[in-house]
Structures are given as structure tokens and as C-alpha cells.
Amino acid sequence: MAEVVVQQGRVARTGTRKRGSLRNALGRKSTVAFFLTLPLILLIVLLVLYPAFYSVYLATLNKAMTKFVGLGNFTFLFKRETFWMVVKQSCIFAITAVVFKALIGFIVAHFVHNIPGKKQRKWRGMLLVPWVIPPAMSTLAWLWLFDPSYSAFNYTLSFFGVGPIPWLGDTFWARFSVILVNVWYGAPFFLIMYLAALKSVPDQLYEAAAIDGANWWQRIWYVTLPMMRNIIAITTLFSLIVTFANFDIVRILTSGGPLDTTHLFATWAFQVGIQSSDIPLGACVSLFMVPILAVAAIFILRDVTKRGNEA
């Protein structure tokens, strides 16, 4: 309705006066919309899209950035053992961490869901604290908990007769530790998302399932999971992106050590590109994240638009 009114007014005015054309253009809906979105478009184009393509260009230069070497950096990386270790570790890290985050989030969400009313709010508030603390800060606390000589964990474990564990000094334990910290940080996010999803499942479905004689496992498998399918997919894919691109935790906890075995793409790109100032090689390393991120992004987009259509 309103659109018609506005358009009629415009047509009438353009017919009568020519001098008002600039004013008309400014008053036109698409012009207004263009100016309203202009800062957003500029920001995305100049500070996200341009750097993304610039990164591809950088990856084709030599270290001094004076000569075009084509795919030279890529073939150089393929020949390096460290690179393949980073690929392996990034995959181990992202997949293990996301699986455990999703599992813990799912289980804890059910427990919180069981708690009645007011108390539920308190528990939810308490369990979300890891997500609220800036990761750089909380990772420092973990670093201190893992400290080789004053480790609070080893102190506690010594009462159970478990020997001192080299939390960050040994490859296996260092990988375990970075995953543990990431799970600790990310599980509350899953918890909140799943709790919101659980609340949206109508009670009638559970009643119907109970009348049909379904046990709790069948209720989860045939009612809860199908109803939460979309949220689970979006949350998992989103977390996969964030975990795969993680920087803070590994950087502070191990800086990639021992012997580069806990490096992820982000931390290795930082070490190569910024610390060793080989910018093209660093850009090249970080570009290897793109395929996995792109696949996850496509699936998220599909699920989000599907959700939008359902609503």
C-alpha cells in the first residue's frame, strides 16, 4: 500500500517540475537504501573482500615480494614435513574438539533442561561462564594449571598416585591439552544452543511417545534429535569453522610446540608470516583453510535459509 502511495507521488512530481529531480532521487526508496547500506558495503569490500583476494596475490610472490613465483610457495609447502603435520593436527584438533563439544553440550543441556524454573536460570548462568571470559585470559589460567613445576593438576593427581604428567611438554599430552581447553571454552555455546532447541520441542510429542511406550532412548532418538536436527547441524558447522581457524588457545598454551606438533594453520601462518616475516608463505598457509571453511559455509547457508523458509 505505502509503496504505491509513494510512487504515485513521485510520478506526479517528476511530471510537474524538473528542478526537483535530485530531491526526487534522494527521496526514492532504492537511493535511500543504497546510502543506508553504503558503509556496510564499503567495509565488506575494502576490509574483507579485498584482503581476501590480496592474500591470493601475496601467496604467489617470493619472500622479498619482488618476484612472481606462481604456485612456487604451494609446491614448496607440499614438500615440507611440517606442513603435513599442521594439516593433520588441524584436522585432529577441529574434529575431536567439535565432537566433544557437541556431546558435552548435548548431555549437559538435558541435565539443565531437567532442572525446574528459577534454578535452571542460575545453572545456565554458571555454566556459560567459560564462553564469556575472553579466551586469551582463560587460556592463561589453563597455562598456569598446566605449569610444569607448580601444576595444580599434577598436585591433585599425586594424591591418587598418578605420576606427574608433562601436560604441555609431550606431543600427545600437549595435543590433549589444547583440545581440552578448546572443549572447555566451546562446550557452553553448544549447551545454550541445544537448550534453546530443547525448549522449542513441544511437550505433546513426548507425551505421545510416552503413550506409545517409548523409553528414554527412543524418545531422544525419534523425537528430540529429529526436532533439533537443524540447530545441531548449524551449531556444529559453525563451531567447525571457528575451531578450525582457532588461534588464541594454541598460541598462548604451546606456541605450536613441542617440535611444531600442536601447530594449527592459524598459528603456523602467524609464525611463518609475521614472526619469520615471510608474508607470502604465511598467506599461502592460511589460504589452505579456505576449502574446508567454504564447504562448511555452504552447508550452514543452506540450513539457515531452510530454517528461514520454515518459519
Place this chain on the structure above:
Amino acid sequence: MSTVAIDKAGPSRKVKYGSMSRDRAWALRWSYFFLVLFAIFFLTPPVYMLITSLKSSAEISAATNPWWVFHPTLSNYVELLTSNQFLRFFWNSSIVAIVVVIITMLISIPAAFALARMKFWGSATLATGVFLTYLIPDSLLFIPLFKMLAVIQDLTGITLLNRWYVLLFIYPTLTVPFCTWIMIGYFASIPKELDEAALIDGASWLQTLTRIFIPVALPGLIAATIFAFTVSWAQFLYPLVFTTSVDQLVLPVGITTTLIKGDVFNWGQIMTGALLGAAPPLIIYAFLMDYYIAGLTAGATKG
């Protein structure tokens, strides 16, 4: 409908009612038991931060029971809060976070308004593009951005690297896409009749935005503001790459680089600094938890 069905089933169920409530009571007890375990897991690091921050260096190196404070002292807090360096980090962080929040709102509210209400050429594509931008991580862009800043610095002679104000331009790339995305969701949920009524009363687009959309979508606006603030407060990679001088650092980078000097870890001060650094988001969270959670879930549920 459902209440009628339950009433009918009432008498036959009554026999079983006792066992069902007993089942529920046990489920509740188990829930509490496991929740306590998980709460211990989730709260150990922050609690340990607090414990360590109350200890003196002598007590830390004496290697007594790490989970208990025998001689509580506030000396770490006093030392940090009177140190110009630490206050400088805090100041830098606050300025950056507050200005970034303002910039984010100035960009994302008008854009979300346009994308939610004015269907124009490419508006659907742009909305999708905004969402995709939100999925691009910082670790993909820090190297080209670093090089870009260096090139611009060489061309124009304006110092950009190693200056805190450059973060004001970089952080919005992280905050604006998400804030725009959730504001589109909130704006789109406002009934069309409301802004049509305003339009008929002769309100301009600007007046519709400020008098109707912003007040009605205020919860979404608060959620977006909280998100923008926490993201800019917690960001670690960009300031680590772009700033190096001690007086230009923001809190997360400042604590990790200056309080850790070589092999000497002054853990009492590091934990105090980390706790103080975590305090602003925690305080906001404590008072505005519902908005915080609304913002968190909005990304996926408001699409």
C-alpha cells in the same frame, strides 16, 4: 485439546503417578549430581585465577596446596592498578571497545533497516553476503591486512602499524556482519503495519527508523551491542599482529606479552591481570544475561 485428553486419561493414570514422580525425582537428583561435576570442570580455571591472584609470590613459589590461600593479600591488585602500564592497557582496550561499538551500530543499524524493509536490487544477495562475511575468520585475513596497512603507510606517510587506533577500522569487520545479521532478524519481525502507519502519518524513513524500529527492536540492539563489545574486548590476534610498542597494546596482548618476561612468570600478577581483563565482559554478562543469550542464539534461530 490436549488438556481434555489428559483429563480423560486421569483416573487410569493415577495408579502409576507415584512411580512416575519417583522416577522424576531420581532423574532430578542425577541431573544435579552431573551438573555439579560439569560445573566444577567449567568453573575451575576462573576460580583458580581468583585463588592465585590472592597469593603473594612467596606463597606461590613455596609450592603449598595450590587450591587454598593461606595468607590472602591484595598486593597483586594494588600493584597492577597503580602501574601506569597496566592502566594504559585497560584504557586502550576500553577506548577501542567503546568506539568500535559506536562505529558498529552506526553502520549496521541503517544497513539492517534497509535490508529488512526496502527490497532493492541485490538486497537478498547482500544479506547473504553479510552472513558469509561473518563466517570469515580473523586468522584468514590478518596477513593480507598487515601487508595492506604497511603499503598504505608507505604510500601516504600516515603511521598505521603499531598504533592502537588502526584497530578501530579493523574490528568492525568482525562485529558489523553479525550485528547486521541479527538486526535484520529483529527488524523483519516488526509488523509491517507499524511502519506503514508511520509513513501514512507523514514520517520520513529516518523518523520511521528512529521513532519505531529502534525502540521496538531495543532488545536486539542491546544484544548486538553486548556482542560487539565482548568481541572487541576479547580480540587477540589482530592487536598481536598490528601493535608491538608497550604503550599501544590492548589488554589481552599486554598481559600475555609484558607480564611474561622470558622464563620469569609472575603468576600472581598474570592471574590478577587476566581476572581484571575478564571482569568487564563478566560484569556485563551478570547483569544482562538474557540479552547475552538472546544474541548468542539469534544467529541461528532468527535467520
